[in-house]
Amino acid sequence: MLLPRVLSAIVMAVLFVCAVFVLDASSFILSMAGVVLLAGWEWARLSGVRNQVKRILFAVSIGILCFVVFHFNMQKISLYASPLLWILALYWVMRYPSVLVWQHVLSRLLFGALVLVTTWSSLVVLKQSNDFVVWVLLLMGLIWGADSGAYFAGRAFGKKKLARFVSPGKSWEGVVGGLLLTQIGVVAFAALSDFVFSQWVILSLVALLTSSVSVLGDLTESLFKRHESLKDSSHLIPGHGGVMDRVDSLTAAAPIYVLLLSLAGWL
Numbered sequence: 001m002l003l004p005r006v007l008s009a010i011v012m013a014v015l016f017v018c019a020v021f022v023l024d025a026s027s028f029i030l031s032m033a034g035v036v037l038l039a040g041w042e043w044a045r046l047s048g049v050r051n052q053v054k055r056i057l058f059a060v061s062i063g064i065l066c067f068v069v070f071h072f073n074m075q076k077i078s079l080y081a082s083p084l085l086w087i088l089a090l091y092w093v094m095r096y097p098s099v100l101v102w103q104h105v106l107s108r109l110l111f112g113a114l115v116l117v118t119t120w121s122s123l124v125v126l127k128q129s130n131d132f133v134v135w136v137l138l139l140m141g142l143i144w145g146a147d148s149g150a151y152f153a154g155r156a157f158g159k160k161k162l163a164r165f166v167s168p169g170k171s172w173e174g175v176v177g178g179l180l181l182t183q184i185g186v187v188a189f190a191a192l193s194d195f196v197f198s199q200w201v202i203l204s205l206v207a208l209l210t211s212s213v214s215v216l217g218d219l220t221e222s223l224f225k226r227h228e229s230l231k232d233s234s235h236l237i238p239g240h241g242g243v244m245d246r247v248d249s250l251t252a253a254a255p256i257y258v259l260l261l262s263l264a265g266w267l
Contacts, residue, residue: 008238012246020136028127029070036120037063038243039251042233043116046224046244047108058109065117075121076262082118082255085111086213089220089252096166096223108224119251122258129267138189139210139257143249145185146178146211147218153177162215167222175215182211202264210257217252221245 019031040059049055069078088111092102102108126136154174162170186207190200221244225233232241240246261267 008240012237012240016140020133025127029124032120032123033063033066035243035247036066036116038236039233039247040112040116042236042242042244043112044109046221046228046230046233047112048105048228049109058113062113062116065113066120069117069121070124075124078118078121079125079255079259079262081114082122082259085114085118086216086252086256089216093163093166093216093219093223096163097227102223103227115251118255119247122254125258125262125267126254131266135261135267139254141185141189142182142207142210142257143214143253145182146214147249148178149181150174150178150215153180163219163222166219166226170215170219175212178215179208179211182207206257206260206264209260210253213256214249214253217249220252221248 019028023031037059040062041055044055044058049058069075092099102111126132126139129135150170151174153176154169154171157173157177158171160172161168162172162175183204186200186204190203195203221233225231233244234242236242237246244251258267
């Protein structure tokens, strides 16, 4: 399994580099729509939909929603739904497994559709920025930093469970480690960008909220997989599971990140 995993990682890295540095706006928007459609197909499975035709129809419906949002230029407006979505997700994770609403298939489908559409919208808004490369690399750095810091800090110091019934391997110590690592990265980024102190403070808050919610994205997918007794969202990516397994943190982090940058006047 090691060789397929390594090859898949190389392919994903190449695709990421091409998406960020090579594709023009139209190609980027379409390629991200394709990723969201695949994620939607998987989300239907996480929601308890077993019928393949229904899963495909759900993915198509997400594509239609993305088209409507783009046609009416509602990308930025749609991002305002993100805080409510992830506050709801936080409630589900905290109360798992006692809360029953999220267990209904339609509840999970609706939640997933809104999450994926806002994720796509955030990437579209980001692409339309003059500093797209800088902002998208910072976004990925925050997500990877929070994940890597949490992994190593959790291995070294983890004792207090973060969400015992949802993801037993995660700890509060790991979360703190991830947040500290991202803040170190922000200090370096601000220094290289010649930010004044007020801008550094704003960016630090953006990074803190983005990194925190990225953890919630991971936990939310874990909750759905645990409920459906699934190890991976699918087997589309050899050695890595499915698309949702790779972008679960991004679905939470990207909309909040872009919304905060927009409110700060940077997008």
